[in-house]
Amino acid sequence: MSQYQVNATQSRESAVVVNKVLKNTYLLLALTLAFSALTASFAMASNAAPVNIFVMLIGFYGLLFLTHKLSNSVWGLAAVFALTGFMGYTLGPILGFYMATANGSQLVMTALGGTAFIFFGLSGYALVTRKDFSFLSGFMMAGFLVIVAAFIANLFLQLPALQLALSAAFMLFSSAAILMQTGAIINGGERNYILATVTLYVSLYNIFISLLHLLTAFGGEE
Template identity: 30%
Template sequence: MERTVTVSQQGSFAHVLQTFALSLLVSFIGMLIGAMVIPPSLVTLFIIVEVGMLIAALIIRIRGKNIGYGFLYTFTAISGVTLYPVIMVYGGLLGANVVSGAFFATAAIFGGLAFYAHRSQRDFSFLGGFLFAGTIGLVLMSVIGMFVNFGSMTNLVWSMVGILIFSGWVLYDVAQYRDGVAAEEVPLAALNIYLDFINLFLYILRFIASIAGFNRN
């Protein structure tokens, strides 16, 4: 989508990345709060709020409006709270060192993809339809996974598809934002990149856990 905004009205790509980085920090603080303050019985409530906020952000965007910084940082803090139990499960399964390594691997992959999308000046808009359909498929798989226990092979394929799809989202979103966005669109742009990063991280963890499952078998 073309954006015809003046420099004074524009948020640079660097500003988007800075907001994204701050969002990660807020999410980490949310994880600490989840670890020290939030009882496990309330995590489900936070998940419901998180999903509700995602739906609200989508509706706001469809209506041609934008979210604010308060919405962004509230969402990422809640996201951190809901991430903590997931990270703890993977930590117990794989070990803290492996989880940390997965995070740094995610950062390296994300950085490489973002650098390529920014410097190459290629148009990745053709990926939009495929990525959207693939994301819907991943959501459906997640819903089915609540009722069906997938085997190691299914989890391995699922995780590989997830890694590919969210790697594609990184390329797509960075290409969309590399020339800057309207100032009021910065929080939404940062939210999109935050979701790309977190989901890429989670699917890398799922991939490693699937490999570990094969080794145990």
């Protein structure tokens, strides 16, 4: 077999693997979003109290760590649904609060639509251009440290302007994460669809919450 035939075979095999990872990632993402919607609806129907921020952080990072540890086994799927179900449950009281306001349903639907538009736009751009967005890694690390510092400061200061800045920063950071993760799948840097799903899910969650906060603020509801 010539070198050309070997390269062509490897290229076809690589394309098959990429398509499989993409398919599994988007399928699992759709299922986890549906499961989150179910747990959020349950929390709203049962009038669940808002989850304490520290309990939420411990639960999120604990389940995130568990998902990463189990990502190469079938138990990783259970960990993903535990994580996304928990995040959906924490979202329930937040949605219940907004839905109780005068134009809350409109705000929630607008935030949902905006989140979908951003996700499909960024994913489509990455899929069409097939660019490698790994150059964003430095920006992501710097942005993460800035966001963590601002988040901790805001726990004590509770400044409205800082809260808005944090929401905008979360949107930019999460948008970059979507580009980087999708590009990694396409270019062979990510072969674990469980980890890819978690990254995309958390990005969507952050974009939705941030959009909801920004729309509420600029709409004069806060």
